[in-house]
Amino acid sequence: MRNPLSKSVVNIQPSGIRKFFDIVSEMKDAISLGVGEPDFDTPWHIREEGIYSLEKGRTFYTSNAGLKELKVEISNYLYRRFDLNYDYNKEVMVTVGGSEAIDIALRAMLEPGDEVLIPQPCYVSYHPCTILAGGVPVVIDLKGENDFKLTRQELIDSITDKTKVLILAFPNNPTGAIMDHDDLLKIVDVIIEKDLIVISDEIYSELTYGSKHVSIASFPGMKERTIVINGFSKSYAMTGWRLGYAAGPALILEQMIKIHQFAIMCAPTTSQYAGVEALKSGDPDVEMMRDAYDKRRRFVVHSLRKMGLECFEPYGAFYVFPCIKGLNMTADEFATKLLQEEKVAVVPGTAFGDCGEGYLRISYAYSMDNLKIALERMQNFVDRHRSEK
Amino acid sequence: MREKILTAIDKNSKVSVADLAIMLGITEEEVANTIKELEDETIICGYPTLINWDKVHCERVTALIEVKVTPQRGLGFDKIAERIYQFSEVQSVYLMSGGFDLTVIIEGKSMREVANFVSEKLAPMDAVLSTGTHFVLKKYKEHGLPLVQTKHDERMLITP
Numbered sequence: 001m002r003n004p005l006s007k008s009v010v011n012i013q014p015s016g017i018r019k020f021f022d023i024v025s026e027m028k029d030a031i032s033l034g035v036g037e038p039d040f041d042t043p044w045h046i047r048e049e050g051i052y053s054l055e056k057g058r059t060f061y062t063s064n065a066g067l068k069e070l071k072v073e074i075s076n077y078l079y080r081r082f083d084l085n086y087d088y089n090k091e092v093m094v095t096v097g098g099s100e101a102i103d104i105a106l107r108a109m110l111e112p113g114d115e116v117l118i119p120q121p122c123y124v125s126y127h128p129c130t131i132l133a134g135g136v137p138v139v140i141d142l143k144g145e146n147d148f149k150l151t152r153q154e155l156i157d158s159i160t161d162k163t164k165v166l167i168l169a170f171p172n173n174p175t176g177a178i179m180d181h182d183d184l185l186k187i188v189d190v191i192i193e194k195d196l197i198v199i200s201d202e203i204y205s206e207l208t209y210g211s212k213h214v215s216i217a218s219f220p221g222m223k224e225r226t227i228v229i230n231g232f233s234k235s236y237a238m239t240g241w242r243l244g245y246a247a248g249p250a251l252i253l254e255q256m257i258k259i260h261q262f263a264i265m266c267a268p269t270t271s272q273y274a275g276v277e278a279l280k281s282g283d284p285d286v287e288m289m290r291d292a293y294d295k296r297r298r299f300v301v302h303s304l305r306k307m308g309l310e311c312f313e314p315y316g317a318f319y320v321f322p323c324i325k326g327l328n329m330t331a332d333e334f335a336t337k338l339l340q341e342e343k344v345a346v347v348p349g350t351a352f353g354d355c356g357e358g359y360l361r362i363s364y365a366y367s368m369d370n371l372k373i374a375l376e377r378m379q380n381f382v383d384r385h386r387s388e389k
Numbered sequence: 390m391r392e393k394i395l396t397a398i399d400k401n402s403k404v405s406v407a408d409l410a411i412m413l414g415i416t417e418e419e420v421a422n423t424i425k426e427l428e429d430e431t432i433i434c435g436y437p438t439l440i441n442w443d444k445v446h447c448e449r450v451t452a453l454i455e456v457k458v459t460p461q462r463g464l465g466f467d468k469i470a471e472r473i474y475q476f477s478e479v480q481s482v483y484l485m486s487g488g489f490d491l492t493v494i495i496e497g498k499s500m501r502e503v504a505n506f507v508s509e510k511l512a513p514m515d516a517v518l519s520t521g522t523h524f525v526l527k528k529y530k531e532h533g534l535p536l537v538q539t540k541h542d543e544r545m546l547i548t549p
Contacts, residue, residue, distance in 0.1 A: 021547040034547035124549045173549075295397065295412035302411045345546055368408075370542075 012131060015124045016351035020335065024345045031374045032345040032366075036173060038237035038318070039365045040292075043285040046236060046278045053273035060269060064261040066094025066245070067272045073279040074245050082205070082215045084228065090250040093257050094267045094275075098203045098231040098244035100260070103129045105199050105227045105246060106165070108255040110135035114164040119150045120353025121174050121321075123201070126167050138163070141355035144323060147312045148177040152186045159194050166196045168216060171204035171316020174352045174361035176297075178316040181214045188219045197252075198226045203244070204317040206235035206286050209294045211315070217247075224249050227256075232271075234317075235286050236278045241271040293318050296364040296371055303375040304362070307382045318365045321349065325358040327385055335360060337385075342377040390415065394423055395432070400533060402436040441536045443528065449496060451480075451525040452503045454511065456491040457518040466490060469516045478506050489521070500524065 024030055041047075065071065068088070075088035086092050095101040106116065106129050116130040119140040130137040140158050142148045150168070170179040191198060198216055205213040217226040231244025244267075246256060260266075297314065304311045304322045311322040324334050331348035338344050347363075349356025364371060393413055398404055406424070410417040427433040442449045458469050466484050473493055474482045481494040493511070497503040503522070512520050528536050 015549060017547055017549045021545070024546045030546060032546040035544050036548045037544060039542065039544070291396070298414050299408065299411050347547060351549075366542075368404075 008131060012128045017124060017347060020345075020347060020351065023336070024339065027339060027343060027345075030339060030343045030345050031370060031377070033362045033364075033371075033374050034345045034347050035363050035365055037239040037365060038234065038289065039367065040237040040289055042236060042238050042241070042274075043278075043282060046238070046274050046282060046285075049277035050241075050270045050274035053270050058269055058273060062094075062266045062269050062272055064266055065092070065257050066267060067269075067276070070094055070272050070276050070279075073276050074247070077279045078228070078230075078247060082213065083218050084215055084223070084247065086247045087250075091253055092245060092247045093253055093260065094272060095231075095244045095246060095260065096264055096267050097233060097242045098201060098229050099125055100264065101227075101229040101231075101244050101246040101256075102126065102167075102199065102201060103132075104256045104259045104263075105229065105248075105252070106130055106133040106135060107259055108252055109133075109165060109197060111164075113162060115160060115162040117155070117158050117163060117166040117196075119154075119167070119169075121148065121172075121349055121356040121359070122167070122169050122352055123173050124352065126169070135165070136162070139353060139355075141353070142175075142177075143355075144310075144312065144359070148172065148175040148321070149179050149183050150187060152190060155187050155190050159190075159196070163194065163196060165199060166191060167199045167201065169201040169203075171202075171208055171213065172319075173204065173317050174319050174347070174349065174356070175321040175359075176314025176317050176319040177312075177321075178208055178211075178213070180211055184214060184216050184219065188216070188222060191225070192221050196225065198222070199229065200226055201229045203229065203231050204234050205230060207290055207293060207318060208316045209290070209297060213316075227252060232275055232278055236282050237285075237289065238271075238274070238278065241268065241274060243267055243271040243275050293364065296366070296368060299368065300362060300364045300371060300375065303371075303379070307379050308386070309382065318363055320362045320364065321359050322362065323359055327382065329385070331357055331360060338378065338381050341384075342381045344374045344377050344381075346378075390419070391423060391427065391432075394420065395427070439532055439534055439536075441528070443536075448498055450498070450500050450503050451528070452495045452497075452507075453523045453525065454493040454495060454507060455489040455521040455523070456493055456511070457489045457520075458491060458514075458516045459518060460490075461516065469514070472514065472516075473511065476506070476510060478503075489519075 071088040071092045074092050075086050078084040078086055102125055110133045112134045114135045115138045116135045117140055118126045118137050119142050127137045138158055140154050200216050217223050217228050227246055227248035229246050232238040300320050301311055309322040314320050331350050335346050335348040347361040349359030406417050406420045409420045460466050461468050470482050478495050478497055480496050483492045485492055495503050507520055507522055
């Protein structure tokens with residue numbers, strides 16, 4: 001039989017997280033700090049709206065770009081929260097999670113050989129999606145000493161004649177880093193001068209602590225070269241609903257909708273109705289969750305520092321990214337041993353890019369009780385291995 | 390800060406002062422002092438435990454009683470409410486809007502005990518015009534916390 005597989009797909013490395021997931025699944029009573037999704041249930045009024053839409057028999061396709069009602073709410077929301085002006089009719093589309101939006105944005109824009117700048121550590125899908133879209137991923141290794149923000153110099157140094165797209169993902173998974181107004185201002189003129197398009201993955205935009213999220217699309221001259229990607233998973237604890245959206249220039253959106261129309265048809269109808277309710281009256285839920293995360297965030301950072309692990313203040317998402325370089329282990333070894341010896345699962349930083357070596361991703365999307373037990377065990381582990389050294 | 394502390398302990402009074410300090414990003418002393426103030430001002434009035442007595446094999450009956458009363462000149466409903474809430478059987482008393490005046494929640498060992506309380510203590514009071522007793526059959530949720538189901542973390546252990 002002929003080889004049924006595509007070379008470019010076979011050559012893509014499976015996610016580093018997958019490998020670790022398999023080990024953890026074997027372990028029966030492991031406590032995990034490894035998830036990338038909220039521990040809250042979707043607020044009841046939102047779930048009820050989904051149920052209601054089913055009861056009403058709203059079980060048909062919606063238009064490709066999404067329910068008009070939802071697109072209007074998205075457009076209102078982006079204006080209300082981030083001062084962004086998008087025409088719901090031409091500049092907003094509803095997708096199957098933020099992940100689909102990332103994929104089709106890249107596919108709509110890349111020509112073979114186009115370079116895509118991917119600051120790492122970052123979410124796992126940008127790199128493979130770039131390759132699948134025929135582009136060339138160019139990794140920028142972000143540094144702990146810069147609190148894992150993208151600096152102007154790092155950006156300038158990575159740009160070539162072939163650079164077309166920059167992916168920005170702040171607040172960041174896995175580091176918890178944010179880029180505030182001033183951080184973004186330092187790179188905006190480079191982006192404009194070099195005529196780059198930005199894919200700004202702002203899925204954690206509601207989860208910032210201390211200051212409000214700033215979208216790069218809100219800077220003068222940026223809206224026409226930015227695709228803002230956001231969704232309901234993190235802000236409203238709706239991961240399983242698979243609902244996200246993209247907002248950007250009509251010129252690009254039109255092509256994205258074309259791919260979406262042929263590959264996906266439309267985002268799940270039930271989820272779209274629930275999404276309308278989320279945007280209309282979910283603000284108090286978001287605030288409640290943000291508040292709970294913030295408390296846990298302080299607790300986790302405090303506990304990690306108490307262990308003697310260096311750890312910069314993460315102002316976004318629900319991750320802490322402590323440095324374990326003092327312990328004479330790779331991130332992979334640390335995570336594997338911690339699991340074997342203390343039955344606590346964390347994700348090695350290397351799962352999010354090579355420059356994650358020496359770091360761990362710790363999620364605080366867990367109850368305080370769970371965090372306490374897990375961090376106590378981790379403290380024992382660190383104490384033991386530090387004295388061995 | 391007062392509100393932040395109150396919200397943090399509203400559903401869980403067992404959080405330690407040390408943990409509260411870390412979670413709210415203030416000093417332990419500040420937490421302890423604020424809590425002391427809140428107690429002194431009877432903003433924090435106690436630290437009861439939420440128990441699902443249905444799961445313990447001891448007989449308990451809860452009843453909600455609608456009470457109509459005649460308010461007293463100059464004292465309104467407060468005086469009569471106070472006379473009622475002094476009884477140790479009484480768990481809660483609320484002044485209500487609408488068709489009756491006071492909601493009185495009673496806990497007793499048996500229906501007979503509750504019935505005796507209503508007929509011998511509550512109904513004969515001068516100011517009480519009428520009572521309507523409703524027995525609680527099952528409690529689902531109290532103080533914002535569900536009593537019935539326990540939730541398991543169904544998420545996968547590791548996700549990106």
